[in-house]
Amino acid sequence: MPSGIVSILATVVSGVIVGKSSTRSLWIAALCVPGIIGGALMSFLPAQEKAGNLIGVYLVNAITATLILIYSWVAANVAGHTKRIAATVAISGSFSIGNIIGPLTFQARDAPDYFPAKVTVLATQGAGAVFAILLRFYYIYENRRRDQIERERAAEDQSDSLSNVEWMNFTDRENLTFRYVL
Template structure:
């Protein structure tokens, strides 16, 4: 039950705050931190330190909230009907594949410590945080680049100032008026 409480609370709190501040990337990375700490506790504490290992198990569950944030971030940052559906399928499929591979990493030959699997938990949580921050920097860079292009083409009729561009079903790469959500 405490693991479920951690999942529910992290999801509810991050959902409310992200709804007000719209800083999905920082919250995704931030929610990976308890998971990283939990993965480290599980990986490097001795089995005799039961309280620390139990806390590690609970902390790893904070990562659950990131899936919801990833879906909302994806919906905000992918334009074009087909591209948005394809991106959602990739995220959903990746989550499903991860849910299949995750338990398989706990091999009987690694019992009772399951060190490789626990380090995998730690590594994947850390990688998720790095990817979220890298995407944030990329999106910020791309927004500034688009602002600069728009400013340079402000007085030019052929500078991409097309009316009703929102109805053209352009992807985020094709529509230079599109801005990414950080």
């Protein structure tokens, strides 16, 4: 039950805050931090420290909230009907594969500590946070680059810009007026 409470609270709180501030990348990374701490507690605390290990198990469940944020981030940052569907399928498939592979990392030969599996939990949580921050920096860079292109076009007074580009089903890479959400 406490694991479910952690998942529900993390999901509701992050959803409300992101709905008001739209900082998905930072919240995805922030929601990985309890998982990193939980993975570290599970991995490196001695087995006798039952309370600390149990807290680690509970903290790892904050990662569940990142899934809704990832789906909404993709919906905001991927343009083009087919590309958006493909991105959503890739996320759904990756999540499903992770849920299949995750339990398989807990091998009987590693019992009773399951150290490799616990370190895998720690590493994947850390990788999720790093990836969200790197993607944020990429989006900042790309938005600035597109702003610069737009300023240069305005300075050159190019009148060949497309009108109603939002209805042309361009992908986010093709539509230079598209801006990524951070």
